Amino acid sequence: MAKTGQAKQIIENRRGDTFGGWPARTLLEAGDIPIAQIAELALREGQSSNPLYRVHRWFARRVGSQFRSILTALTLPPDKANAFWDTYLGKTSVHGAIVLDPFIGGGTSLVESMRCNARVIGFDIDPVATFITRFELAASRMEDHYLEIEQICKEVAQLITPLHRTMVDGVERDVLHHFWVQVKQCSNCQSDVELHPHFQLAYSKEKGLQWVFCKDCHAVHELPIERKVLHCSCGKRTTVSAGTHGNGIMTCPTCKHTQKIAADDLDGAERPAWRLFAQEYLVGTGKNCTRHFKRIEEADQALYDRATRKLRMIGNGLLVPTRSIPREGRSDGRPLIHGIRLYADFFNDRQKLHLHLLGSAIGRVESDEARRCLELAFSEHLTTNCMYTAYAFGYRRTSPMFSIHSYRHITRPVELNPWQDGVGRGTFINTVRKISKAIAFAKAPEELHPEGTRVAYEDDFERKQACLGSVDDVLSGSATAAIETQSSEELHLLPDGSVDLVLTDPPYFDNLSYSELSDFYLAWHQALGIAPPPYDDNVTSAPILQNLAITRRSDEAIKGYQERLQQIFMECNRVLKPDGICVFTYHHKLSSAWDALGTALLHSGLSVTKVLPMRGEGQGGLHTYDGTIKWDAVLVCRKGNQVTSASLDNAAVPRTAIKQAKQQASAYAEDLAKARKIGFRDPDRLNLERAMIVASAVIDPANPHLVPLSDALKTSTTG
Known part of the structure; x- marks a missing residue:
């Protein structure tokens, strides 16, 4: 790509930068870093992450310690391994370096790079990803307290809190949670069936108690936790565990007929009908309050009906998304197969x-920064204030939508009182407070110490001068960060040889359809009028079809993934300086995913100089099962020459390299197994082995000592 005169001038201006380039061979390329200790940090970070990374949900976000470790090891030569932790804990600096992430996702790579004094540029095709990252990079210049935010919260709370109250023994109490249940008609006897997975509302192992309700009258009873049957005063007997719904199948209690609750196709489902049946209310205030359960009375239903009437009075001015959920290109039929x-x-x-009143009030805030904080809080607040919010029975708190990275249909959702202060996971006040903590952290960050403490992060980063601008502004030194909402297949904003480091985490083949989920947020951003072009209307969905991640494993889809990833890697190679480095993380259980990655990488011109394992996630949770990969392969690359496309299908691997990859991956596995709690398992060893095979691929089809890349990857097996 030809440079413009302006781009040439930018490069001339940068010659005086203080960044002196990377060591001829880095500590990362030598591989002499404390991998097990870094993994321990990752596990701890999963429980207590950087507050900036908690302000808004993003899917499959890598831990900050992973990227910080990479940056640290890049700044050191191989003979400085003993300086790793001192550098990590306060002296890591890539001052003046230009760092590019072509797949910013949740923005972790850029946040960690900017904390190390880099100037950062990020691209992502998903507008929600860029929305989140812009806040993270600008947070250090914001105030952690705005009077306008307090005023907004007070104004809306006064309108909504009266609708979240209940009468108990003649005394008005605040409701914390309203319990709903989906009602579905039996196709055999036409009875209305409440879809309860069981008849327990909550339990406390510590107290040895459970709270269960009658399947007939919904009266709530406190029982010993070991009790299996409830004998209600209404005369009905309820087996606590014998719900009417499980594993997607409904059992009619009247006629015992069973049927699926989901439709077989996207057009066959009716919109869910919900019934309000119980509440959790508060006695007292603040930390001394106690929580209790009760069934719904007529007055409670009347309060909800009042909200319905108020909503109808607003009419066409209602600030709620009107857009349909996209159907084309989905990897998952949910929520459409459930009638949503x-x-x-x-x-x-x-x-x-509540959301209409809150969104309307936010739109009237004059301060740009206060409004951005409120918009972010509004967006994050959506997942705990919808009918896909579940209830964690043992913890007695909400489990937000997207707690697992999918649309998990909830037959017994919980409605949160959004204006409780202190108590209540995901209330708007608590969400705002979470953002304030993130801003305070951005101004005075701390770092997890490998010995178990948290220490202040010592650096010379001028946070007050950090600012967002254009790509040209970053290249010329007049801005700290630039974020663009666009594909990275053509990085036309970046001239040749303008980037010192590409640090990224590309989509892992078909592991996650990011935009399929993020479109939920985008629809609300559009309703609020805060979506960026070209999404600043009420009809354009998130780029589900344009996103690099594939939604089906056909040969055509895999080929498309490989070709588009190759184009992006080629662009990364083009914009790298002659001594530039590209580091990216990857994992997948399928050899076809690694084949696509390897072919793309081989023809991009990037040359792999090192592969090593690094834990990219915290403690396992809902996404952990046998075969789950928790460790990424980190591939370190140097700038090289592109391979002609005529040889596109001739990627091959020396037989000796296959053997060596197996030996090296097994050696890592044996070494890391000594620290059992960091969880390096056989799926992680296999993943690393395949990365090493990919790193050894060459173009030389005539050599009898070579094995086609696809065949070489298939030789890797578990066990």
Whole structure:
């Protein structure tokens, strides 16, 4: 790509930068870093992450310690391994370096790079990813307290909190949670069936108690936790565990007929019907309050009906998304197969009223920074204020939508009182407070110490001068960061040889359809008028079809993934300086995913100089099962020459390299197995082995000592 005169001038201006380039061979390329200790930090970070990374959900975000470790090891030569932790804990600096991430996702790579004094440039095709990252990079210049935010919260709370109260023994109490249940008609006897997975509302192992309800009258009872059957005063007997729904199958209690609750196709499902049946209310205030359960009375239903009437009075001015959920290109039929076709269908009337009043008030805030904080809080607040919010029975708190990276249909959702202060996971006040903590952290960050403490992060980063600008502004030194909402297949904003480091985490083949999930947030951003071009209307969905991650494993889809990833790697190679480095993380259980990556990488011109394992996630949770990969392969590359496309299908691997990859991966596995708690298992060894095979690929089809890359990857097996 030819440089413009302006681009040439930018490069001339940068010659005086203080960044002196990378060592001829880095500590990262030598591989002499404390991998097990870094993994221990990753596990701890999963429990206590950087507050900046908690302000808004993003999917499959890598831990900050992973990227910080990479940056640290890049700054040191191989003979400085003993300086790793001192450098990590306060002296890591790539002052003046230009760092590019072509797949910013949740922004972790750029945040960690900017903390090390780099100037950062990020691209992502997903507008929600760029929305989150812009806040993270600008947070250090914001105030952690705005009077306008307090005023907004007070104004909306006064309108909504009266709708979250209940009468108990003649005394008005605040409700914390409202319990709903989906009602579905039996196709055999036409009875209405409440889809309860069981008849327990909550339990406390510590107290040895459980709270269960009658399947007939919904009266709530406190029982010993070991009790299996409830004998209600209404005369009905309820087996606590014998719910009417499980594993997607409904059992009618009247006629015992069973049927699926999901439709077989996207057009066959009816919109879910919900019934309010119980509440969790508060006695007292603050930390001394106690929580209790009760069934719904007529007055409680009347309060909800009042919200419905208020909502209807607003009419066409309602600030709620009107857009349909996209159907084309989906990897998952949910939520459409459960009858949810509009994004508004995720919310009941009281929730819609709350969000309308809150969004309207946010739009009137004059301060740009205060409004951005409120917009971020609003977006994050959505997942705990919808009918896909579940209840964690043992913890007695909400489990937000996307707690697992999918649309998990909830037959017994919980509605949160959004204006409780202190108590209540995901209330708006607590979400705002979370953002304030993130801003305070950005101004005075701390770092987890390998010995178990948390220490202040010592650096010379001028946070007050950090600012967002254009790509040209970053290259010329007049801005610290630039974020663009676009594909990285053509990085036309970047001239040749303008980037010192590419640090990224590309989509892992088909592991996650990012935009399929992020479109939920985008629909609300559009309703609020804060979505960036070209998404600044009420009809354009997130780039589900344009996103690099594939939604099906056909030969055509795999080929498309490889070709697009190759184009992006080629662009990364083009914009790298002659001594530039590209580091990226990757994992996948399929050899076809590694084949696509390896072919793309081989023809991009990037040359792999090192492969090593690094834990990219914290403690296992809902996504952990046998075969789950928790460790990424980190591939370190140097700038090289592109391979002609005529040889595109001739990637091959020396037989000796296959043997060596198996030996090296097994050696890592044996060494890391000594620290059992860091969890390096056989799926992680296999993943690393395949990365090493990919790193050894060459173009030389005539050599009898070579094995086609696809065949070489298939020789890797578990066990």
